[in-house]
Every structure is written in C-alpha cells, then in structure tokens.
Amino acid sequence: MISTSGPLVRLSEATPATSALFRCGYAVPALAALAWWERRRLGAMSWRECRRAWLAGVFFALDLLFWHLSIGYIGAGLATVLGNLQVVIVAFAAWALLGERPSARIAVATPVVLGGAVLISGAFDAAPYGEDPALGVLFGLLTSLTYAAYLLVLRAGSGTGRRAAGPLAHATAVATVAIAALSPLFGGADLRPEWPTHGWLLLLALGPQVLGWVLITYSLPRQPAALTALILLIQPVTTVALSAVLLGERPSALQLAGCVAVALGVLYGSRPARQPALASSAQEGQVPNTSTV
Known part of the structure; x- marks a missing residue:
C-alpha cells in the first residue's frame, strides 16, 4: 500500500510542501474516526503515549518534506529506495536505545539489502536517472534519518501494541501543523x-x-x-516497479539486480527463529510472537 506513495506524489504534480500537507490533512478525519473507535474499546491514551506520538509527528513532517523534495530531484522509485536506507539506522538505534540486539539473520541480510539498495540507486550507472541526482541523494539521506526516528518513536508510543489508529492520528495531526509551519522553507x-x-x-x-x-x-x-525496518524495504522494490509502469521510470539492469537482492534479503531476514525460540518460550511458559508484517 505505501509503495504507491511516490507515484501518487508525482501524479499529483503538486509542490513538495503541498503534497505533504494534504497527504496528512486529508488523512486526519479518517484517522480520528478510527482512533475514536479504538478509544471506546481500549480507553484513552496516556499522556506519555500522546507526547511520544506528537514527537513522532514532528519527525514524520520532516520525513515527508525531505522525501517529496527528493522525489522531484531523482524520481519516485529511487527516492523511495534512498528514503528506506533507514534499516541500518533503526537496527543500531534499536540496539543502543531499546536493547534489541539484531539477530544473526538480520545481521547477514542487512548488507545484502543495503547492497541491493545501492544498486537500485543507480550509483554505478553511467547516466543516472534524475533531474539532480546529487540533491536527490542528499534529501534521500535526510529522509532516512527522519524516517528512522519516526519509526522508533511511533513504535515506543504504541504502548503494548494494542493501539494503532490512536498514535497515528495524533502523529498525523501534529505533522499537518508542522508541515504548514515549515512549508515556507520548502517552497511554500x-x-x-x-x-x-x-x-x-x-x-x-x-x-x-x-x-x-x-x-x-x-x-x-x-x-x-530492526526486523520491521528490514521488511519495510519491500516498499522501494515495489515502488520502482510501479514507477516504471505508471511514470515511465526505466530501471537499468543493475537496478533490477538490486531489486532482486533486496527481495532475497528481506525474505531471509524476516524468517523467524523456530526451535530455539519455541524451546525458550516453553521453559518460560510463554507463547513466542512470530507474526510478520
């Protein structure tokens, strides 16, 4: 679903700040309705959860503004790939801040995925695609940093995991206000x-x-x-394909090879541990959570 974001931004032909603003603004009423339904079932969010969702909204505003600029400079497919290099940032930040040591599978898959992302970016092509690839890469890297911060803060603000609409509604509402305030710095x-x-x-x-x-x-x-960030790298692969069909963005042979590398890395890294996890959970009297996105 989120793989369609980049192509839709380009199809709208709106300025970066305009597409970011209306993307969030139009979403607020629907998210507010879902959050109200969720609140009736689970009760109100705590102030701590609200504050974290608001902080996530600020990072999301910056993420969208940087990313929509990158799309204009380097195209929807490549900008999406660059914006998803957050996998490394999330893996190490989660290790440092949340104590989540990356699994052996993720440690092996991450270099493969990143290598594929580099190939998709066209770094080794003689004639890279894009109006201004250098600026596109710069804003793509800034997108990765703010995207990683958004994912980590939003994850922390979701509490025990029972909520989805509430934190997202708060974050999107704050992002709408932040984008409106920052829009003069991004072309209005x-x-x-x-x-x-x-x-x-x-x-x-x-x-x-x-x-x-x-x-x-x-x-x-x-x-x-780290596993969530790795799985989300399915997005740029799909976006490259959609951009080729809908927008005429033609990836090279090296970029297609990068798509294959990303897909294989995601499939390998997302496979859950089986017997060791089951044995450990049985000893603790718990059922392991091995669901995937």
Missing part, C-alpha cells in the same frame, strides 16, 4: 490545488497514509524494530 504550499491534483492527494491520504500506516503502526510493537 498551495492551499487551493485544482483537480485532478485534489483527487491524487485524496487517494494518497486515504490509501498509503490511512490504511497503509494503520497496518504498519499495528505491526511495529509486535516485531523487533
């Missing part, structure tokens, strides 16, 4: 875009932002942070 936002721009932005909000991120937020507390 058009508050009255015309059709069909409105239609593409509405689809962007209700599809990737609401449905896609509700599912991701539900999954975040149920997986080790």
